[in-house]
Amino acid sequence: FFQRAQFHITVDAYAGLPPDQGIEVAFAGRSNAGKSSAINVLTQRNRLAYSSKTPGRTQHINYFSVGEEGYLVDLPGYGYAEVPKAVKLHWQRLLADYLASREALKGLVLLMDIRHPLTVLDEQLLEWFLPRQKPVIVLLTKSDKLGRSARAQTVRSVRQTLTDRGATLTVIPFSSLDREGLEPARQAVGELFRN
Ligand code: GDP
Numbered sequence: 001f002f003q004r005a006q007f008h009i010t011v012d013a014y015a016g017l018p019p020d021q022g023i024e025v026a027f028a029g030r031s032n033a034g035k036s037s038a039i040n041v042l043t044q045r046n047r048l049a050y051s052s053k054t055p056g057r058t059q060h061i062n063y064f065s066v067g068e069e070g071y072l073v074d075l076p077g078y079g080y081a082e083v084p085k086a087v088k089l090h091w092q093r094l095l096a097d098y099l100a101s102r103e104a105l106k107g108l109v110l111l112m113d114i115r116h117p118l119t120v121l122d123e124q125l126l127e128w129f130l131p132r133q134k135p136v137i138v139l140l141t142k143s144d145k146l147g148r149s150a151r152a153q154t155v156r157s158v159r160q161t162l163t164d165r166g167a168t169l170t171v172i173p174f175s176s177l178d179r180e181g182l183e184p185a186r187q188a189v190g191e192l193f194r195n
Pocket of ligand 1: 029030031032033034035036037038050077141142143144145174175176177178
């Protein structure tokens with residue numbers, strides 16, 4: 001299923017999105033959270049997603065087609081420090097509109113570094129998406145950076161916090177490096193496409 005993911009299009013503004021139909025599963029996260037690595041590992045395509053370290057160049061949404069009418073949607077990473085305010089506002093607007101109103105969007109995959117979960121910007125993103133009551137899959141990335149018990153504790157606390165806020169939630173510790181959580185993540189994301 002995922003192995004057949006293919007690059008589809010890049011869009012850079014809300015007006016440029018394809019027709020709001022079919023099934024979209026969006027991947028979001030702070031820049032450097034490990035989103036590109038995760039997409040590449042999940043799809044088994046080495047360079048499908050690439051992270052650009054040039055903030056101005058990441059201001060786009062990449063669509064990868066998965067199956068017949070499915071799209072894995074790679075949202076722009078957020079949280080760059082040196083981005084001009086106008087650009088930040090543009091991103092925010094784009095993300096807010098997309099998350100709050102896109103019909104085709106069936107679920108959100110939120111990637112957060114397991115060492116720094118639920119930053120202010122992650123919370124902001126969830127504020128836009130949670131009211132829609134659609135499933136959220138949290139991948140706690142770079143899980144190889146934490147020991148087993150710290151890992152389990154972070155999983156529990158993130159799960160608790162977001163469940164309290166009414167999220168339909170799956171929390172998975174994930175490492176692109178040692179592949180922890182790969183199968184559960186594939187399964188959970190695959191399910192969103194089937195709904
Ligand atoms: P993006 O900006 O969210 O797309 O993040 P990238 O996928 O480009 O990853 C950012 C940095 O984190 C890179 O230096 C990666 O090598 C590193 N990284 C990504 N995933 C992992 C992981 O699972 N474990 C570790 N230790 N490092 C990772």
